[in-house]
Amino acid sequence: MARFPFSAIVGQDEMKQALLIAAIEPAIGGVMVFGDRGTGKSTAARALAGLLPPISAVEDCRYGCTGDQRGTCPDPCSSKRVRKRAVPFVDLPLGATEDRVIGALDLEKALRAGEKSFEPGLLAKAHRGFLYIDEINLLEDHLVDLLLDVAASGENVVEREGLSVRHRAKFVLIGSGNPEEGELRPQLLDRFGLSVEVRTPTAIDERVEIMRRCGEQERDADAFAEKWADEEAKILRKVARGKAKLAKMETPDAIMQDAAELCLAVGADGLRGELTLMRAARAQAALAGAKTVQRKHLIAVAPSALRHRLRRDVLDETGSTVRIQRALDELFG
């Protein structure tokens, strides 16, 4: 069955924007999606992974080495052929153990051949793609720590069971969760680059449109994909152009000033907020096809980049989004 087209997702603009930013700028450090169940969180993430053009990798390499990197992974891969493969999308199961995530000693080989070899885990599988964790707030803390650490460093280092292995693991981490079911520690939240809030659409028209599109897709997935092919191609071009533009993107000093002022005004802790805000604004400008970062790009990404970094008062009901909006209005009118 064909996947659901990214462009056919109704609404959820903030989430789509954040995903696209993460797709062209991996340094952003992952996207956290807050929202109720059944709002299309995983559909959007999956759709984006399916939309991106296939990557080329050494044939049968379990670590997804590119042609130039042949033989540099722990295996090491030796095939001369380089093949296209789909952008990996790994869905991390809730009950996953550390072994399955980071990889472990290959017991079978160890017992049969007496060979000490490493069996790569889900992190290796997600290299160059997406790692999606539904209900990340229910995942155990030490696993979340580990995932964020690997996502930030781009490398998985395993030192256990007598193994000492390191391999590349660059992926876009997408976490989702429902704040009704317990929260994520602020330290962990802070390490996500962007966070978005997804609400279930309340307008009847929107809901009808969603039902119609899902129904169409259910009936004939291929025809539906065909129908949206043009839109999908547009997004692909946008991503490709964004990647190219991002390398040469200029950031005027005035915008940096703006970013610093904004972070001070909302009281975002630490420097990570400013860095992410600038990175996201640059990516947003690149996606929009602009030459330099402008204030409107900064404003567009500010809620996503800062929302989860505000110091929280347990008894304060005011949402973070409201506070950011207020600061934006005061500073930039």
Add this chain to the structure above:
Amino acid sequence: MSERGFAGGPLEDALLAACLFLTSPRVLGGLRLRGGGPARDAVLDFMRETGANLRRLPSHIDDERLLGGVDIAASLAAGRQIQQFGLLAEAKDSVIVVPMAERMPYALAGRLAQASEVATDQKPLGLVLLDDGMTAEEAPPEPLLERVAFHCNLSQAISANPTALPATDAAIPFHAIASLDHTALEALAATATALGVHSLRPLLFAQEAARANAALHGRKAASDADLTAAVRLVLVPHATQLPQVENEAHEPTPPAENNTADQEPADNADPGERALEDMLVEAAQAAIPADLLAQLSGGKAKRQAQGSGAGQRRKSTLRGKPLGTRQGLPRGGARLALIDSLRAAVPWQPLRRREMGRELANQAALGKIIMRKEDLRVKRFEERTGRVTVFCVDASGSAAAARLAEAKGAVELMLAQVYVTRSEVALIAFRGEGAELLLPPTRSLTRARRALAELPGGGGTPLASGLNMTRDLAEMIAARGRTPSLVILTDGRGNIAADGSPGRKQAGEDADAAAKAILHSGVEALVIDIAARPGPHAPELAQKMGARFLALPMADAKMLHAAVAAATASNSQAAA
């Protein structure tokens, strides 16, 4: 509403749901059958008779059996790799039946939910969740509930003999059914909004269920009757609010008539889109069971959102702090400790070679180690079970307003600490004639705040009811492998008996009995006297339940919190 299919009791609805599910199983995901008994067996029998292949999934299933993989023990014995297929792959043409779904561990639910998202033909046809839950809190994990279309409550079913079975003679293939038109989609969306169904999944399910019903009745396009059935079977069980009375139901659509007088004739003359939507809401109202109605009217229906993630920290062979090894087979996720296994095997080598006889021993060349099953060692990890602090708050008139605010503050402060300690908090309040569970164990600030804000005060002091409910909850928490601790805020002066009748004498006796029951259950407890002028009652109560006692005549939330934290800390020191 000319044709309502075969609307009947809960059993008939469940049978129809089963029938619709089997019409297009992969699209509709499955069904949940709540309430045990012969009626449920009747539904399962019916599914079997219609040719569905049912496969049971025990809750103790391990990952290897579920997903497949290398069977280490068998491989070791055979000296070659032996693969085992997972149940999910084996059951690709069957429907998976999950008994006791309300007890299912969250991790397993996550796996199943994930498997159902995969868009291949290699996944099972669907799930049948057998839900034996008694209370609203006891329900299968939410990720699974979201992914099955039909929710049938059979606990009210009177007989196991359906008045009629769904007729399948006229059925035509599901694929032949046209998509729903705009009017129908709009009607479904409006109905969902009126019923307060927020998630989009039920809406999508309703759409497909309507088509399935059309297929079952041999109609090429879904009719009003199909939509009605879809609303009744799919949307209603997800309802979080009662549909508004007719004239209010139109509020979301701006060009609504201002009075119902014009509307009536319009309905009769032209059954347009609005009429259809009305009809659906009506069908929904008819299908909502009486107790749910009462619950909803009382505004108590919560959106089903319960995190059960935190407490599942007991599988000590899986994760946590390393704690040496023990003998055992590496299954159920336990990791083989290779070095220790070899170490266990080495001393026996000469003996084993002798035992095996000369020929065999020669075959097993020197340098190879003969391992047996009993040599295998698995790793152990230490894992502390999650703690759940149950606050039982006296919200009666005697303990009244100021105290209640303090107790609320303490619970909020505890919750703020939850980030650090990863413990959970539950809240029970008692006042008037009985006790009420305001907040099932949770770590969510959002829910806690809401529950606390709604906590009213005043009325009598049904101390016994409060204590009994607290103990019940504590026992339930302990049964799920977490550690409960009780914090009871009261002045100890009960005046309502356990059965809700007034009378200080009976109330006192009942409270004593309840306190003793807590003592016997062995749960650690802390009684905080919140009377304005401390009397002998609260200390006596504490003594009867073997609890620690704290008199905090003028506690503010911060002090209360400090007291709880100190008591918990010294308890865990004592345990260590």
